[in-house]
Amino acid sequence: MLQEFQGRLIKRNGTKNDGRNKRNITAKCAMTTPSSPQGNPNTIASTGVDPLSWTLKSFKEEVSVMPKSRPPYPPEFRRRMVELVRAGRKPEEFSREFEPSSQAIHNWVKQADLDEGKRKDGLTTLEREELARLRRENKQLRLEREILSKAAAWFARETKLIPSKGFDS
Secondary structure (H helix, E strand, C coil), X not given: CHHHHHHHHHHHHCCCCCCCCXXXXXXXXXXXXXXXXXCCCCCHHHHCCCXXXXXXXXXXXXXXCCCCCCCCCCHHXXXXXXXXXXXXXXXXXXXXXXXXXXXXHHHHHHHHHHHHCCCCCCCCHHHHHHHHHHHHHHHHHHHHHHHHHHHHHHHHHXXXXXXXXCCCC
């Protein structure tokens, strides 16, 4: 049945299904297929397929179109927003007028206060950068230690100082 709908869509749209647009065709079929059993040729009885089951699955695949993250805002833009909030404007006004959320603007103001020493309830930008650098370095050192320990074990087995795992004595 799905191929029949896809065939109709291909004829109507004039596009060929090359595998890349299969989800889109499925979602279009699911959204345009009526699911009412009265007088509907697409019911379970007539097709053997429950329209609701494949409708929900294909709809879930097509719902999210937003990217997971975006590039950070430029430092000058952040600085200007912080200045305007400190001058008395509300972050909610900026979130309606510009793209960043009001929570992001609150976070920028808090971070600026931490950097300037007005607050003591968090890490400054320099401390955050140092912490990130130390965590990266720690991760690298752990990886190197793991590689060296595996290499030492391998060389020990090769020189017969330690019996191999499959050795029975």
